[in-house]
Amino acid sequence: MLTVSDRPGPPPLRFEADGRRRLLRQGGRPLLLGRLEGDGCCHELYLRRLDGHRSPLPPVRAQMMRAPTAWPHRYARWLEDADESPLHDGRWLLGERNTFAPGIWTEDFVTGWPDGRLDLFCGGGWHGVLPLRRLSSTDAPRVKAYRKRAREGTLAPVLLWWVSFLDGWLLLDGHDRAVAALEEGGVPPCVVLTRVEDDERWRHTAAEMTERHRRAMAEPVPPGDARMRAAREEGYANALASLPYDEAPTEIWPFAGTPADWDDLPVDGVSISS
Numbered sequence: 001m002l003t004v005s006d007r008p009g010p011p012p013l014r015f016e017a018d019g020r021r022r023l024l025r026q027g028g029r030p031l032l033l034g035r036l037e038g039d040g041c042c043h044e045l046y047l048r049r050l051d052g053h054r055s056p057l058p059p060v061r062a063q064m065m066r067a068p069t070a071w072p073h074r075y076a077r078w079l080e081d082a083d084e085s086p087l088h089d090g091r092w093l094l095g096e097r098n099t100f101a102p103g104i105w106t107e108d109f110v111t112g113w114p115d116g117r118l119d120l121f122c123g124g125g126w127h128g129v130l131p132l133r134r135l136s137s138t139d140a141p142r143v144k145a146y147r148k149r150a151r152e153g154t155l156a157p158v159l160l161w162w163v164s165f166l167d168g169w170l171l172l173d174g175h176d177r178a179v180a181a182l183e184e185g186g187v188p189p190c191v192v193l194t195r196v197e198d199d200e201r202w203r204h205t206a207a208e209m210t211e212r213h214r215r216a217m218a219e220p221v222p223p224g225d226a227r228m229r230a231a232r233e234e235g236y237a238n239a240l241a242s243l244p245y246d247e248a249p250t251e252i253w254p255f256a257g258t259p260a261d262w263d264d265l266p267v268d269g270v271s272i273s274s
Helices: 062-066 071-079 141-152 176-183 200-218 224-240 259-263
Strands: 002-004 013-018 021-026 027-039 043-049 090-097 115-120 129-131 158-163 170-172 192-198 252-254
Touching: 002 071, 071 090, 071 192, 129 176, 141 176, 158 176, 170 176, 200 224
Parallel strands: 013 252, 129 170, 158 192
Antiparallel strands: 002 090, 013 021, 021 027, 027 043, 043 115, 090 192, 158 170
């Protein structure tokens, strides 16, 4: 769990909207342009992605993959230090996920580039994975190296960002690792970034648990019994992790420009501006 403060937004990686139009921007660069079509509960998002996405994580080295790693914790620290992440004020949850409903990494994994169409809301929403850069071929050297890691079970997880209005995930880091895992017939190991509600009830319960933990840690233990202290720390962490978290809507910021600025965006003739 990350509690982010002193970042009122808009963050460097963010969605902007102007009526039915949607824009994903990173550090001033447009990454995705989209237009919503449809009425009632059913909409379609016609989109074009552009080159320029930069992962908010540093490269994951082979030596790091070989060592046991608490990936959500490591990714959280990297995201806090990143220059172009989606983090803004609020609470964020990073959790491992290795199982998904059928179809999410097959027919609902957007492999085409740069254009796409997402069916939103009807029948439960889209619920797929959208890469933010062109996927490498399955015989690319890096993909081949990652396929070996996937077979060994040492592949670092990809980073997904849950976007509520899409009812799906953006692939922020690990595009080649995702291709490698899928080529090996499995689902990529994932760490999912989700914005969660800043609930006062959660804060009150967490504060009570923290106070009990503080008192427990102040109690004397037999000299040198580090295992007892470690067990208390683990129990506290597990208790906090068991508290329910309600998902918060993904923030959409006003379009930072004029209608003329939107019309000047590089859509290469795709009918997104109207």
